[in-house]
Amino acid sequence: MKKNIGQVLALYPTPVVVVGTEVDGKVNWLLVAHVGIIGHDRIMLSMHKAHYTNQGVKAEGKVSVNMVDEAMLGRADYVGCVSGAKADKSGVFDWHPGEAGTPVIDESPLVMECEVVDNYETETFDNFICKITATYADENILNSKGKPDYNKLKPVLFEMPNYTYLRTGEEIAKCTTLGKEYKQENMQ
Amino acid sequence: MKKNIGQVLALYPTPVVVVGTEVDGKVNWLLVAHVGIIGHDRIMLSMHKAHYTNQGVKAEGKVSVNMVDEAMLGRADYVGCVSGAKADKSGVFDWHPGEAGTPVIDESPLVMECEVVDNYETETFDNFICKITATYADENILNSKGKPDYNKLKPVLFEMPNYTYLRTGEEIAKCTTLGKEYKQENMQ
Numbered sequence: 001m002k003k004n005i006g007q008v009l010a011l012y013p014t015p016v017v018v019v020g021t022e023v024d025g026k027v028n029w030l031l032v033a034h035v036g037i038i039g040h041d042r043i044m045l046s047m048h049k050a051h052y053t054n055q056g057v058k059a060e061g062k063v064s065v066n067m068v069d070e071a072m073l074g075r076a077d078y079v080g081c082v083s084g085a086k087a088d089k090s091g092v093f094d095w096h097p098g099e100a101g102t103p104v105i106d107e108s109p110l111v112m113e114c115e116v117v118d119n120y121e122t123e124t125f126d127n128f129i130c131k132i133t134a135t136y137a138d139e140n141i142l143n144s145k146g147k148p149d150y151n152k153l154k155p156v157l158f159e160m161p162n163y164t165y166l167r168t169g170e171e172i173a174k175c176t177t178l179g180k181e182y183k184q185e186n187m188q
Numbered sequence: 189m190k191k192n193i194g195q196v197l198a199l200y201p202t203p204v205v206v207v208g209t210e211v212d213g214k215v216n217w218l219l220v221a222h223v224g225i226i227g228h229d230r231i232m233l234s235m236h237k238a239h240y241t242n243q244g245v246k247a248e249g250k251v252s253v254n255m256v257d258e259a260m261l262g263r264a265d266y267v268g269c270v271s272g273a274k275a276d277k278s279g280v281f282d283w284h285p286g287e288a289g290t291p292v293i294d295e296s297p298l299v300m301e302c303e304v305v306d307n308y309e310t311e312t313f314d315n316f317i318c319k320i321t322a323t324y325a326d327e328n329i330l331n332s333k334g335k336p337d338y339n340k341l342k343p344v345l346f347e348m349p350n351y352t353y354l355r356t357g358e359e360i361a362k363c364t365t366l367g368k369e370y371k372q373e374n375m376q
Contacts, residue, residue: 002292002299002324010298010323010336011223011231011253013318013343015199035233036224037198039313040348043199044232046225065199070360073246077367086373100291104190110198111190120317121310125227129308135198136190146200147349155201156360160228163364168201172258172344175351179265187275 013157013166018076019045020064020095020103023056027090027103029065030078031068035096038129043114045128045149047113052084054126057116063130064102065112066093076156100133109141109153201345201354206264207233208252208283208291211244215278215291219256219268221346226317231302233316240272242314249304250288251318254281256344261353264344268275279343289319299340 016033030053034046043128045066047054057063068076077090095103098113105111114130119125143149150168157166207242216240222234231253240319244316245251256264263280270277286301293299302318309315331337338356345354 003327003330004287005323005325005330005334005336007229007320008300008323008325008336009225009228009231009320010255010300010325011203011205011225012336013203013338013345014225015201017199034227035227036197036226036234036306037197037202037222038224038232038234038315039222039236040197041195042310043197044226046224046226048227067198073360074370076364077361077364078370079367081364081367081371099192112196112198120226120231122227127226132195132197133366135193135196135266137193137196139191139196142191142193143350145350148193148200148347149350150195150201150347150352150354157201157356158363159336159338162331162333162337162362164338164362165360166338167360168345169355169357172261172353172355173265175353176265176269178262179267179269182262182266183269184253 008161010161012159015155016068016076016158018066018068018079018105019053020066020105021053021056021060023052023084028053028056028084029079029089029092031076041131043130045130047126047128049124049126057128061116062100062102063114063116064098064104065114066105066108067110069109069154070156073156098134098136104136110137110148192336196349198349200347203290203343204256204264204346206254206256206267206293207241208254208293209244209248211272212242216241216244216272217280218279219264229319231318233318235314235316237312237314245304245316250290251302252286252290252292252302253300254293255298255341255343257297258344260295261344286322286324292324298325298336360372
């Protein structure tokens with residue numbers, strides 16, 4: 001018998017990212033973990049309207065979405081603790097501009113450069129809808145097919161109820177293999 | 189030096205869920221892994237318009253969002269392999285109705301019952317925006333504060349580039365602890 005624990009937002013863990021953009025001509029970083037995937041070509045970044053970074057996202061219309069591994073987590077966590085309105089965070093990460101001019105963090109193992117195509121606004125949040133224009137990856141996190149290997153990349157994950165970072169774990173199975181076994185055993 | 193691997197949607201892993209609703213008076217299940225979090229009270233379910241389930245979500249205006257652990261993954265994977273238009277999936281999971289009447293899967297360790305408040309429609313996808321009305325959890329996945337313990341729950345995760353299910357890993361740190369250390373060491 002399950003217990004009703006109230007209206008608990010529990011759809012975790014989610015990958016954390018450092019969102020990079022320029023605000024008033026200076027690079028700024030923000031840690032974001034309320035993210036989403038729309039269809040097969042868009043991502044959503046949910047960012048409270050009070051964030052300094054949102055001004056830059058709206059003005060620039062483009063962002064870098066830098067995935068976070070454990071080695072860079074201290075700095076990533078820091079840029080989530082302090083507002084760009086109070087502290088200059090431009091020097092926290094070394095970076096180079098991507099093809100579209102967004103700041104791509106050198107030590108991030110995988111970075112998506114995005115165009116902001118819409119804002120699904122709610123009362124207190126900007127929910128930026130972004131199309132990926134280029135994806136930059138370190139060669140050592142790619143597999144033999146040239147795709148990201150999530151067990152080499154090992155993105156840091158987030159969960160809100162206990163405000164904790166978690167590791168990405170091992171592979172369980174390829175999708176559809178278990179479902180096909182179930183079908184064979186139960187549906188013939 | 190990073191390699192540009194093209195417009196790769198790489199913002200993974202994400203938690204997989206079984207979405208439960210009624211279609212034409214019969215319970216139906218669909219596996220969904222393109223999900224998101226909006227602000228602090230809404231979740232987004234991105235579901236291709238061709239899915240049979242979408243009709244039910246639109247007609248009912250409510251869904252159950254059943255988190256998936258490894259024990260139920262075979263059946264969860266199966267309901268992602270076969271369309272409800274072709275197969276009757278109602279008997280795949282045992283369930284009881286939640287307070288709002290959605291089908292809450294007995295063996296899912298945590299289920300959010302949701303009201304569908306909007307549809308952020310794109311060309312080929314319904315992106316259902318849902319408010320959580322109740323959350324049901326097995327007592328054995330709650331910690332001493334009554335919150336979900338993600339290392340007991342161990343949600344199954346998904347990544348698209350290699351079409352693979354992954355485990356939720358261990359805790360790395362509480363949020364803000366590493367950032368505060370970084371600040372103390374570098375910003376004083």
